Amino acid sequence: MNxxxxxxxxxxxxxxxxxxxxxxxxxxxxxxxxxxxxxxxxKYLTYAFAAVSLVLLWGYGGILSLGQGxxxxxxxxxxxxxxxxxxxxxxxxxxxSTPGIPDFMDWNQLTELPWFWQPFDNFGITLIAVILVxxxxxxxxxxxxxxxxxxxxxxxxITQIIAVILTVLIVGQQGYTGGINGITDLRTxxxxxxRTDSAKYILYFIxxxxxxxxxxxxxxxxTSKFGRLLLAMKDKEDRVRFSxxxxxxxxxxxxxxxxxxxxxxxxxxTLQVGFMSPSFVGIVPSIEMVIFAAVGGRMSLIGVVYxxxxxxxxxxxxxxxxxxxxxxxxxxLFIAVVMFFPNGLAGLWEKHGNKLTACIKNRQCVIxxxxxxxxxxxxxxxxxxx
Amino acid sequence: xxxxxYALAIEDLTVSFDGFKAVDGLNLYIEKDELRVIIGPNGAxxxxxxxxxxxxxxxxxxxxMFMNKEMTxxxxxxxxxxxxxxxxxxxSIYENLTVYENLEVSYPKGRSVFGSIGFKCTQxxxxxxxxxxxxxxxxxxxxxxxxxxxxGQKQWLEIAMLLIQDPQLLMLDEPVAGMSVKERExxxxxxxxxxxxxxxxxxEHDMDFVASIADKVTVLHQGKILAEGDMKTVQNxxxxxxxxxxx
Numbered sequence: 001m002n003x004x005x006x007x008x009x010x011x012x013x014x015x016x017x018x019x020x021x022x023x024x025x026x027x028x029x030x031x032x033x034x035x036x037x038x039x040x041x042x043k044y045l046t047y048a049f050a051a052v053s054l055v056l057l058w059g060y061g062g063i064l065s066l067g068q069g070x071x072x073x074x075x076x077x078x079x080x081x082x083x084x085x086x087x088x089x090x091x092x093x094x095x096x097s098t099p100g101i102p103d104f105m106d107w108n109q110l111t112e113l114p115w116f117w118q119p120f121d122n123f124g125i126t127l128i129a130v131i132l133v134x135x136x137x138x139x140x141x142x143x144x145x146x147x148x149x150x151x152x153x154x155x156x157x158i159t160q161i162i163a164v165i166l167t168v169l170i171v172g173q174q175g176y177t178g179g180i181n182g183i184t185d186l187r188t189x190x191x192x193x194x195r196t197d198s199a200k201y202i203l204y205f206i207x208x209x210x211x212x213x214x215x216x217x218x219x220x221x222x223t224s225k226f227g228r229l230l231l232a233m234k235d236k237e238d239r240v241r242f243s244x245x246x247x248x249x250x251x252x253x254x255x256x257x258x259x260x261x262x263x264x265x266x267x268x269x270t271l272q273v274g275f276m277s278p279s280f281v282g283i284v285p286s287i288e289m290v291i292f293a294a295v296g297g298r299m300s301l302i303g304v305v306y307x308x309x310x311x312x313x314x315x316x317x318x319x320x321x322x323x324x325x326x327x328x329x330x331x332x333l334f335i336a337v338v339m340f341f342p343n344g345l346a347g348l349w350e351k352h353g354n355k356l357t358a359c360i361k362n363r364q365c366v367i368x369x370x371x372x373x374x375x376x377x378x379x380x381x382x383x384x385x386x
Numbered sequence: 387x388x389x390x391x392y393a394l395a396i397e398d399l400t401v402s403f404d405g406f407k408a409v410d411g412l413n414l415y416i417e418k419d420e421l422r423v424i425i426g427p428n429g430a431x432x433x434x435x436x437x438x439x440x441x442x443x444x445x446x447x448x449x450x451m452f453m454n455k456e457m458t459x460x461x462x463x464x465x466x467x468x469x470x471x472x473x474x475x476x477x478s479i480y481e482n483l484t485v486y487e488n489l490e491v492s493y494p495k496g497r498s499v500f501g502s503i504g505f506k507c508t509q510x511x512x513x514x515x516x517x518x519x520x521x522x523x524x525x526x527x528x529x530x531x532x533x534x535x536x537x538g539q540k541q542w543l544e545i546a547m548l549l550i551q552d553p554q555l556l557m558l559d560e561p562v563a564g565m566s567v568k569e570r571e572x573x574x575x576x577x578x579x580x581x582x583x584x585x586x587x588x589x590e591h592d593m594d595f596v597a598s599i600a601d602k603v604t605v606l607h608q609g610k611i612l613a614e615g616d617m618k619t620v621q622n623x624x625x626x627x628x629x630x631x632x633x
Contacts (some may be wrong), residue, residue, distance in 0.1 A: 225505040228491050232480040239478040242440055243492050243547065244466035253499045 049265025050289040051304035053258035059298035062234030067159030073281030075263030080276035082126035083186035108175030138259035142252035167282035182277025297346025399448035410609035426606035471553030477540035481533035492547035538569035
């Protein structure tokens with residue numbers, strides 16, 4: 001009992017935070033939003049996986065990765081490859097010169113399924129791949145960087161370069177990857193049509209449950225000695241090293257873990273959105289993920305989920321009305337967060353949340369809001385009657 | 387005495403940085419249970435010697451035998467596992483953690499990735515943390531964020547973080563720098579207590595403090611040993627007076 005209370009939920013405050021977020025995601029949003037908007041929230045929540053992974057890696061570990069999109073993409077593409085193969089049954093693709101292979105391969109004069117596509121006709125293997133591919137990839141990057149003690153800005157730049165390389169590779173090898181369009185026209189999972197309304201609801205809830213599972217896992221790890229060691233390394237790496245720890249192993253582990261978490265988000269993205277393309281792999285999405293984490297509060301597993309939702313909501317609103325302004329606004333937001341509230345929304349909540357709850361307890365707030373509403377009504381009433 | 391009887395036997399140790407020999411053919415032998423102080427002018431290579439022993443700097447030549455094991459080829463954490471603890475010149479503690487957490491993180495169990503995730507702070511660990519905290523006069527500050535400690539208390543905390551690992555060789559780089567007179571006296575008492583059952587190597591500039599703790603003093607100058615012996619002999623050595631103590 002204590003284990004669940006202290007280690008997974010994070011004590012009283014942690015539990016309240018989890019409960020509020022759970023109520024929002026599982027009850028308020030599904031009831032309050034139409035399916036189109038809910039599906040959009042579901043999409044945003046897949047980015048929240050990447051934001052949570054950055055709490056581990058960047059917030060606690062002090063390792064800034066500008067390449068979480070790589071792993072988001074690896075998970076997304078793994079899932080997309082499976083769904084694409086199912087959608088490319090010989091019956092569906094009978095008009096192609098080589099039936100039974102994905103349409104974009106046929107367009108690029110491929111006559112055979114490439115070897116690395118073949119395992120993805122099995123859903124079990126695909127799920128393993130969603131975990132295993134980013135693990136291997138992150139391990140290779142992490143091992144070669146951290147064993148050589150590459151860190152800080154250099155690491156950030158290298159992850160960014162890898163994100164670029166991967167994008168270029170995907171775009172350039174369009175016969176194998178679907179190119180710039182990505183892998184589109186995904187339909188069914190073992191015959192279950194993922195485009196129907198009911199499927200969208202189910203996938204939304206599966207995604208939400210997975211997100212909470214990932215938050216619990218992260219909380220468990222961060223409240224262990226491992227979490228304290230991450231904080232210690234961030235502060236005095238040499239002291240940790242000369243206290244008998246192989247610092248690089250700890251960094252590799254947290255990097256791999258963050259990669260896997262991002263990858264799960266990517267796989268859920270593909271399922272909910274119905275396609276995957278290189279525009280979710282490169283520099284821009286990777287940096288956006290960092291901004292989600294920064295705005296939400298990079299030390300808070302719950303905060304980053306709100307950060308992700310809020311920034312994406314802003315992005316949707318602005319890109320519908322003032323699309324050219326959005327990127328500047330986003331950049332400005334990032335600078336403002338870093339300069340003025342480095343712990344993001346979660347930091348603001350910690351600082352001022354007590355006042356707010358005290359205010360609600362005293363009911364002053366409620367009285368003030370009531371007075372405000374009545375005031376407005378009183379003003380509005382004559383106007384509407386005329 | 388043969389080499390194997392010493393806790394630490396350094397022979398012909400040399401390190402050169404772009405041709406500059408910071409440590410030049412050094413021979414140093416430290417016995418078990420000995421407290422040795424290294425003194426010397428700035429740039430004599432004192433801190434470099436500690437860096438070489440704990441693996442922070444790799445030697446160009448020579449050998450470092452600790453408990454009959456060659457250290458020069460080992461990684462830093464392996465040297466720690468062999469029983470060498472090193473305190474840095476400026477207090478290196480984790481300022482974002484409490485005193486208790488600083489000691490918990492330094493506890494020598496759960497040193498691997500998965501070991502640390504599964505690590506449980508048992509009663510045994512808890513008792514040990516409290517015992518060590520008491521030894522360094524910090525038992526009342528266990529729940530305090532360590533950034534709020536005074537400079538002297540930070541130095542003690544770092545010593546405690548090493549003591550909890552029970553090292554066979556403890557290396558302290560200027561442990562009383564920036565301490566008040568009273569704190570210096572307390573630290574001298576502390577060092578006399580902790581050198582029982584282990585070897586201690588101290589770098590220090592404060593001659594009164596050196597006189598109050600040292601069994602044997604080694605004077606380094608330009609990467610080489612200038613003189614070695616008890617405090618009195620060294621203080622009266624004309625070469626030492628000329629390069630270091632004089633004026």
